[in-house]
Amino acid sequence: MNLSLFLFLIGILGFILNRKNIILMIIAIEIMLLAVTLLVLISSIGFDDNGGQTFSIYIISIAGAESVIGLSILVAYYRLRGTISLRT
Amino acid sequence: MTTLFINILAFGTLLSSIFSITSKNPVISVIFLISTFVQAALYLIFIGINFVGISYIVIYVGAIAVLFLFVIMMINIKLTDILETGNQYTKNLPLAIAIGSLFIFIIFTIVPFNFNNVPALSVLLDKITYFNSILSNSNIVSINLINSIVNNYFLSSISDVIITEFQQIEVLGHGLYTYGAVLLITLSVILLLAMFATIIISRNNKNIKT
Numbered sequence: 001m002n003l004s005l006f007l008f009l010i011g012i013l014g015f016i017l018n019r020k021n022i023i024l025m026i027i028a029i030e031i032m033l034l035a036v037t038l039l040v041l042i043s044s045i046g047f048d049d050n051g052g053q054t055f056s057i058y059i060i061s062i063a064g065a066e067s068v069i070g071l072s073i074l075v076a077y078y079r080l081r082g083t084i085s086l087r088t
Numbered sequence: 089m090t091t092l093f094i095n096i097l098a099f100g101t102l103l104s105s106i107f108s109i110t111s112k113n114p115v116i117s118v119i120f121l122i123s124t125f126v127q128a129a130l131y132l133i134f135i136g137i138n139f140v141g142i143s144y145i146v147i148y149v150g151a152i153a154v155l156f157l158f159v160i161m162m163i164n165i166k167l168t169d170i171l172e173t174g175n176q177y178t179k180n181l182p183l184a185i186a187i188g189s190l191f192i193f194i195i196f197t198i199v200p201f202n203f204n205n206v207p208a209l210s211v212l213l214d215k216i217t218y219f220n221s222i223l224s225n226s227n228i229v230s231i232n233l234i235n236s237i238v239n240n241y242f243l244s245s246i247s248d249v250i251i252t253e254f255q256q257i258e259v260l261g262h263g264l265y266t267y268g269a270v271l272l273i274t275l276s277v278i279l280l281l282a283m284f285a286t287i288i289i290s291r292n293n294k295n296i297k298t
Contacts, residue, residue, distance in 0.1 A: 003098045003131070005195055007105060009188060014109030016184045023114045023160065027121055030152065031105050034128060041137055053140050053256075054263040060147050061275050065282035067152050071159045072286040078163045 001042055007035035022077070022084050026070045033063040090134055097131040118156045122149050139257045 011032035018024035037059045044052020078084050101124055108120030125148040132141035264272055 003101065006102055007128075009191055010102065010105050010109060012191060013184050013188055014105075016187060017180050018109065019180060021114075023156070024109065024117060027108060027117060027156070030121065030148075031108070031124065034125065034148075038128060038132070041132060041140060042135070045135065045137060050259050050263055053137065053260050054268050056140050057143075057260070057264065058268075058271060058275055060143070061279060064147060064151060065279055067155065068282050069285055069289075071155060072289045075159060075163065076289050084163065 001039065004035045004038040004042060007038065008032055011035055020085060022074050026067060026074070029070070030063065030067060033059060033066075037063075094131060094134050097127050097134065101127040101131060114160050115157070118153055118160065121156070122153045125149055125153065137256075139260060 011028045011034075014028035014031065015025055018028065037056045040052045040059065041056050044050070044055075074084060104120045104123040104127060108117045108124060111117045111120060126145060129141045129144035129148075132138075132144065
């Protein structure tokens with residue numbers, strides 16, 4: 001359980017520290033989703049329950065949809081602005 | 089032996105996630121992200137969640153990381169834009185320290201920090217309680233007083249048996265198709281909408297000329 005909590009903390013810190021780089025922000029969101037899924041899985045196997053694996057399947061698919069939409073927004077942004085830097 | 093592997097994999101997951109956040113080149117960052125996902129999947133396989141661990145490797149490394157690499161290769165980023173991001177750390181550092189300390193405070197007041205979930209240390213604690221019970225002549229040896237998940241789960245060492253064990257996939261499919269069927273349909277609609285949104289966003293729009 002400590003592993004997933006620290007992984008979530010690393011994801012939050014990466015999201016805060018890299019606010020100029022969209023790709024690293026999406027990567028940090030992926031790391032946070034990985035941490036949440038690990039927390040659900042480890043807790044469910046600790047309770048000897050199987051519902052956590054079902055919900056982890058849902059979370060994995062939501063993570064895939066989220067990263068697809070984020071990267072397509074990134075491509076559209078690059079096509080409009082010519083750069084991906086968030087500096088204004 | 090497996091607890092040693094679990095320790096190494098947990099430490100490697102944290103280390104490669106830190107590397108993937110702090111690296112400047114996005115390609116190297118994505119490669120460390122792949123390393124994080126593979127190590128987390130191996131961690132899940134070692135603690136006994138086989139099918140979800142393998143599907144982690146399939147989905148994350150096969151779909152999402154390849155998608156990241158594809159986008160990074162498609163838009164050619166000028167490295168001079170990216171290389172300045174290291175200087176921005178000091179500007180965001182107070183906010184990072186504030187949010188990180190607040191997170192640690194909130195989480196570890198709800199869940200108190202213990203070394204019981206770290207398998208090497210909890211093996212040592214198990215040895216101590218074992219010798220305690222020997223010295224005090226009590227029969228309560230097998231009660232694992234610490235809630236370490238890893239130690240009281242039965243770990244078979246033959247990997248073929250682990251992979252071809254069919255019970256877990258069966259139960260997972262039963263859960264997905266009975267009480268999770270509504271969520272599964274919603275999930276498929278969400279994936280369909282994600283596909284439509286990607287096509288519509290990245291369509292070459294002739295009307296917008298900026």
